[in-house]
Amino acid sequence: MPHMVIRDPEFRGSIIPKGTVVFPVLYSALFDPCYFATPNTFNPDHFLDASGVLKKNDAFIPFSVGKRSCLGEGITRAELFLFFTTFLQNFSVSSPMAPEDTDLTPQESGMAKLPPVYQIRFLPR
Numbered sequence: 140m141p142h143m144v145i146r147d148p149e150f151r152g153s154i155i156p157k158g159t160v161v162f163p164v165l166y167s168a169l170f171d172p173c174y175f176a177t178p179n180t181f182n183p184d185h186f187l188d189a190s191g192v193l194k195k196n197d198a199f200i201p202f203s204v205g206k207r208s209c210l211g212e213g214i215t216r217a218e219l220f221l222f223f224t225t226f227l228q229n230f231s232v233s234s235p236m237a238p239e240d241t242d243l244t245p246q247e248s249g250m251a252k253l254p255p256v257y258q259i260r261f262l263p264r
């Protein structure tokens with residue numbers, strides 16, 4: 140989302156004049172190799188410590204940060220939790236292909252990274 144600076148802040152040695160429109164690029168944090176060992180691959184270890192316990196990753200900011208961060212973050216997190224727990228309680232998920240043969244490389248598409256088309260099998264538990 141575009142934002143406009145309301146003062147003349149200094150950022151990394153440069154003054155950003157009041158009124159300048161700034162586009163925060165969340166991509167630069169969400170794919171930062173300093174915080175994600177393999178930023179371009181599906182890797183749950185990005186969010187687990189050495190013991191397999193969930194850990195907070197400061198660069199995981201899909202809802203942005205600060206005063207104008209997403210107002211819907213709470214409801215979105217709750218919905219995702221309810222959706223996936225209900226879903227996994229009721230279905231077994233598998234792939235008709237061997238995992239190593241499934242290419243999950245995102246297809247670039249302007250503003251977003253879209254997943255490629257692939258098949259998944261859902262079996263009622």
Ligand code: HEM
Nearest residue numbers: 140141163201202203204206207208209210211212214215
């Ligand atoms: C996966 C789902 C969602 C993601 C990843 C997401 C992400 C974002 C991001 C990145 C922003 C911009 C923050 C900024 O400008 O710094 C934003 C703003 C906003 N989002 Fe979401 N959002 C999601 C779902 C929702 C939902 C479900 C709602 C409403 C129920 C919502 C309401 C808003 C509102 C009102 C803003 C503007 C906040 C402001 O400008 O003060 N979002 N969201």
